[in-house]
Amino acid sequence: MRRVTLVGAGVSRFGVRKATLRDLIWEAGKACFDSVPTVKPRDLQGLVVGSVMPERTAFQSHLAPLAAEALGIRPDRLSARTEHMCASGTVGIRYAYAFIAAGLADLVMVLGVEKLNTPAGEEAILNMGTGVDREWEAAYGLTAPPSFALAAQAHMARYGTTEEQMALVSVKNHNHAAKNPYAHFQKGATLEQVLCSRMISTPFRLFMCSPITDGAAAVILASEERARDLTDRPVFILGTGQAVDGFTLTSLHPDYAHWPALRRAAEHAYGMAGLGPDDMDLAEVHDCFAIAEIIAYEELGFCGKGEGGRFVEKGLADYGGKVVVNPRGGLIGCGHPLGATGTAQAAEVFWQLRGEAGPRQVPGARVGLTHNNSGMGEHVVVLYGTDA
Amino acid sequence: MRRVTLVGAGVSRFGVRKATLRDLIWEAGKACFDSVPTVKPRDLQGLVVGSVMPERTAFQSHLAPLAAEALGIRPDRLSARTEHMCASGTVGIRYAYAFIAAGLADLVMVLGVEKLNTPAGEEAILNMGTGVDREWEAAYGLTAPPSFALAAQAHMARYGTTEEQMALVSVKNHNHAAKNPYAHFQKGATLEQVLCSRMISTPFRLFMCSPITDGAAAVILASEERARDLTDRPVFILGTGQAVDGFTLTSLHPDYAHWPALRRAAEHAYGMAGLGPDDMDLAEVHDCFAIAEIIAYEELGFCGKGEGGRFVEKGLADYGGKVVVNPRGGLIGCGHPLGATGTAQAAEVFWQLRGEAGPRQVPGARVGLTHNNSGMGEHVVVLYGTDA
Numbered sequence: 001m002r003r004v005t006l007v008g009a010g011v012s013r014f015g016v017r018k019a020t021l022r023d024l025i026w027e028a029g030k031a032c033f034d035s036v037p038t039v040k041p042r043d044l045q046g047l048v049v050g051s052v053m054p055e056r057t058a059f060q061s062h063l064a065p066l067a068a069e070a071l072g073i074r075p076d077r078l079s080a081r082t083e084h085m086c087a088s089g090t091v092g093i094r095y096a097y098a099f100i101a102a103g104l105a106d107l108v109m110v111l112g113v114e115k116l117n118t119p120a121g122e123e124a125i126l127n128m129g130t131g132v133d134r135e136w137e138a139a140y141g142l143t144a145p146p147s148f149a150l151a152a153q154a155h156m157a158r159y160g161t162t163e164e165q166m167a168l169v170s171v172k173n174h175n176h177a178a179k180n181p182y183a184h185f186q187k188g189a190t191l192e193q194v195l196c197s198r199m200i201s202t203p204f205r206l207f208m209c210s211p212i213t214d215g216a217a218a219v220i221l222a223s224e225e226r227a228r229d230l231t232d233r234p235v236f237i238l239g240t241g242q243a244v245d246g247f248t249l250t251s252l253h254p255d256y257a258h259w260p261a262l263r264r265a266a267e268h269a270y271g272m273a274g275l276g277p278d279d280m281d282l283a284e285v286h287d288c289f290a291i292a293e294i295i296a297y298e299e300l301g302f303c304g305k306g307e308g309g310r311f312v313e314k315g316l317a318d319y320g321g322k323v324v325v326n327p328r329g330g331l332i333g334c335g336h337p338l339g340a341t342g343t344a345q346a347a348e349v350f351w352q353l354r355g356e357a358g359p360r361q362v363p364g365a366r367v368g369l370t371h372n373n374s375g376m377g378e379h380v381v382v383l384y385g386t387d388a
Numbered sequence: 389m390r391r392v393t394l395v396g397a398g399v400s401r402f403g404v405r406k407a408t409l410r411d412l413i414w415e416a417g418k419a420c421f422d423s424v425p426t427v428k429p430r431d432l433q434g435l436v437v438g439s440v441m442p443e444r445t446a447f448q449s450h451l452a453p454l455a456a457e458a459l460g461i462r463p464d465r466l467s468a469r470t471e472h473m474c475a476s477g478t479v480g481i482r483y484a485y486a487f488i489a490a491g492l493a494d495l496v497m498v499l500g501v502e503k504l505n506t507p508a509g510e511e512a513i514l515n516m517g518t519g520v521d522r523e524w525e526a527a528y529g530l531t532a533p534p535s536f537a538l539a540a541q542a543h544m545a546r547y548g549t550t551e552e553q554m555a556l557v558s559v560k561n562h563n564h565a566a567k568n569p570y571a572h573f574q575k576g577a578t579l580e581q582v583l584c585s586r587m588i589s590t591p592f593r594l595f596m597c598s599p600i601t602d603g604a605a606a607v608i609l610a611s612e613e614r615a616r617d618l619t620d621r622p623v624f625i626l627g628t629g630q631a632v633d634g635f636t637l638t639s640l641h642p643d644y645a646h647w648p649a650l651r652r653a654a655e656h657a658y659g660m661a662g663l664g665p666d667d668m669d670l671a672e673v674h675d676c677f678a679i680a681e682i683i684a685y686e687e688l689g690f691c692g693k694g695e696g697g698r699f700v701e702k703g704l705a706d707y708g709g710k711v712v713v714n715p716r717g718g719l720i721g722c723g724h725p726l727g728a729t730g731t732a733q734a735a736e737v738f739w740q741l742r743g744e745a746g747p748r749q750v751p752g753a754r755v756g757l758t759h760n761n762s763g764m765g766e767h768v769v770v771l772y773g774t775d776a
Contacts, residue, residue, distance in 0.1 A: 062763070
């Protein structure tokens with residue numbers, strides 16, 4: 001199996017954008033090409049697009065060739081769109097990764113994109129319901145906020161996790177996003193603001209939830225050999241894991257505060273890399289709701305089970321702590337344009353490991369990970385490092 | 389790179405089905421598991437689902453974990469949905485193929501599914517328009533039938549291809565489908581029936597077009613080593629290629645009768661396999677419209693450029709000819725449930741190469757290919773054989 005690297009990354013401005021799907025593709029694609037001047041669009045052998053619901057929001061499927069044409073790419077090895085709800089971008093990175101690792105391609109872009117704020121706010125919210133089981137859950141109102149709220153309630157009941165601890169996740173991530181020029185929210189937040197924001201699904205208040213965001217992000221993957229010709233600072237993919245426990249809530253572990261699929265995905269990625277949680281300098285984890293980041297600390301092994309609330313409270317997930325979690329601001333601060341989230345996380349790790357993260361730089365960062373869940377039972381982890 | 393095989397295959401009944409998306413997943417998944425009793429759902433390490441527009445037809449994204457749960461599969465290596473319009477199923481096969489070839493997984497199901505005839509016929513037809521560029525083509529009526537009609541007109545003008553020759557593709561495929569118990573149409577067709585059916589987009593009459601069909605199909609991919617434990621007749625993936633010339637018609641070769649991306653995809657697949665067009669015993673090609681099969685004969689190298697019409701007229705694409713094209717009945721006879729078409733083609737090649745195709749059996753078949761286009765500029769080819 002060949003070693004695979006990242007050689008370029010670019011991200012569009014995230015937010016409620018007056019931009020079409022194609023505008024967002026252009027913006028992130030151009031930024032990505034600008035990051036690696038040695039790569040021209042026609043050099044790429046393929047394009048993978050991560051996107052969840054362009055059929056609903058833009059009446060458009062077949063997004064990979066649309067994006068290739070928009071960016072001047074002419075795939076001759078690989079063209080695909082990947083969808084795995086909130087993990088669609090990372091599932092796309094894994095498609096390109098496998099092709100390059102197997103020797104089937106050498107240079108591929110992965111671009112995640114989602115234009116959610118269209119045609120109207122109400123429809124955008126309804127559309128998010130496509131991610132859970134339509135017949136058994138969404139139709140009865142059990143969409144993502146109440147599902148994750150059940151996990152929060154279970155975690156509070158079992159481990160004594162508090163609303164304040166969850167709010168501290170939001171404060172940290174909003175304050176990180178304030179240093180991120182592409183983030184949806186750039187004003188930071190105080191504990192009082194979070195705890196006084198309106199209730200969405202008990203115990204989640206507005207600021208504990210990721211917003212409905214438009215955006216795109218792209219990375220370029222290369223075989224190690226090809227990367228040596230393109231950049232003197234490639235970032236290596238060291239390992240990756242994905243695991244699924246189930247789709248509907250009734251199929252999951254009876255204790256929603258435990259996410260065994262995340263633990264298995266992380267263990268597989270750590271095993272491939274020969275590394276463990278103590279080696280991570282930073283982690284881009286999937287804080288779709290504040291409780292998700294707290295459970296991720298635990299299942300990723302940054303702290304013991306049930307200790308996630310205290311982990312953030314002690315500042316161990318922030319600069320100067322044990323591992324900097326969500327330096328770009330996470331989904332809560334940056335926003336969550338579904339298909340773009342995974343590729344934007346990869347872009348952040350790329351910049352951090354190359355020392356290019358500006359005011360967000362994690363000092364001396366050499367190893368980092370990205371994590372997405374697309375429900376409480378579906379998880380994917382990718383490990384990146386500066387050395388092969 | 390490791391060698392990859394097919395070890396099982398199963399297909400649902402195709403047609404206008406009184407069945408939900410989940411019903412179709414169950415039907416094809418069960419048939420697939422029944423085909424290889426040595427594999428239990430929990431043995432699988434992953435599931436890839438090819439599907440184009442469940443967001444529109446079932447208000448459902450996140451289809452891979454839904455299907456995994458429905459089938460009792462618990463992915464611990466790989467879970468993804470792939471979309472590439474009409475090539476979505478084959479693009480999914482390539483995802484699993486790359487994972488297994490790279491050594492990242494050993495046993496993965498790929499299931500294609502589409503429930504198009506819902507909620508109403510008119511909406512089903514509109515939904516098909518998501519496959520072409522919404523802003524520049526679909527909005528002005530340039531959907532698939534008129535696009536491919538331009539290719540037919542060009543081919544007729546340049547090479548003298550006739551309506552009768554295109555109709556003979558339909559007659560052949562309808563008559564093949566009459567021997568296929570899962571096909572949408574099983575009554576066969578005469579030349580008169582095809583030529584007297586109503587005009588859809590000049591020169592395509594109704595019987596020269598693939599219909600709007602519901603269906604699902606699944607195959608199980610295994611590493612060669614794992615396959616040896618599961619079956620004594622694995623079918624090997626010998627090579628694969630994919631190429632994209634462009635998305636909108638204006639981006640394509642100025643002569644729509646030439647599809648250079650198909651030629652490049654085929655040459656790449658032939659090169660990987662060390663084989664050529666003369667080695668093919670059968671070919672499942674993408675006859676979304678009759679002209680597509682005629683151009684595919686040429687670009688796949690079964691005959692010279694411009695000779696496709698005469699190739700079918702002489703019976704060279706049928707039993708007893710040079711290569712049996714679309715023995716299952718193709719998209720025209722079987723129907724075209726977008727995401728399921730590629731996996732159904734793979735299932736047919738699997739059965740043919742194992743001598744299990746019953747009344748459709750191509751005598752002594754040892755090598756076959758599948759081809760999908762998802763537009764005139766996007767093509768994917770996979771080569772299968774009985775020997776590694």
